Amino acid sequence: MIGMDVLEAIRTRRSIRKYDRNRDVEPEKLLACLEAARWAPSASNKQPWHFIVVRSKEKREELARLHPYGKFMAESPVVLVVLGDPQKHQKYFKCDPPIATQNFLLAAHAQGLGTCWMGVVDSSIEEPMRQLLGVPDNLRIICTVSVGYPAEKPEKTRQPLEELVSYESFGKGK
């Protein structure tokens, strides 16, 4: 396993949309990512999440067809589908699964894997995905994550910190 400092992992992670088609994802690396997701904080420790690991080429191709931004799911060797469980926490079933997903992304990057996170907010995507993956009606599909070895090194910009942070009251500088 490749280790990485947490601040470096956070700073150097990028969304990866091109994958090395000749390199599969080792099961032990995937397990480490899922283990990282499991340790995310959640409101009242309810852990209102579930993860489906999709490796089947047919299913990945179908997911790629369904998601308007997710063509590359057909080419990443793994797709993670993240579910939220309103019965475990009615208020946080949409908030807590993304926290776990971020842990997954960081653990993947620390191990040399690339990921791209795609939200699923429209029922026009969610319902056919539900059919494809046998997701029960009591669970919601929150997002999908493509996973594989990166075949690109994208740049990314961020707003400067000064525009994002206030002190004591909104809009007040340091």
Added chain:
Amino acid sequence: MIGMDVLEAIRTRRSIRKYDRNRDVEPEKLLACLEAARWAPSASNKQPWHFIVVRSKEKREELARLHPYGKFMAESPVVLVVLGDPQKHQKYFKCDPPIATQNFLLAAHAQGLGTCWMGVVDSSIEEPMRQLLGVPDNLRIICTVSVGYPAEKPEKTRQPLEELVSYESFGKGK
């Protein structure tokens, strides 16, 4: 700065509700946490977030009074208030700020700081907080995070991975 492996940081982070009252949070450590938040992924890179750093004792005491689970905000030397911006992304202004917040928590833990995340989902809490911190009507208050040096070492349990993960279809084991 104390460095920490990302997988270790994820696994060993805990919600901290008791803080060392004699130890303040160094500004450079706080900046590193905010910088980590800034590098979180967001839908279409819209970064629909803003952060208010509250050190004022009076404001922390008022926040502690307002939040039903947040008494310890009066005793943590810093409270971070995380805002979402629906004008930057209407669909993801509630989802993306938590992703940035998780980066903040991990960066804090990697530097020896403790945090506790408290969601703000009720308007009965949000509106008086809005008044207290001068938050404009076009922004939403997503959560607060207490920050300080830990004065406790809580244990935490998680569901086993086997119950949380399916393969290819929901409910299917490996």
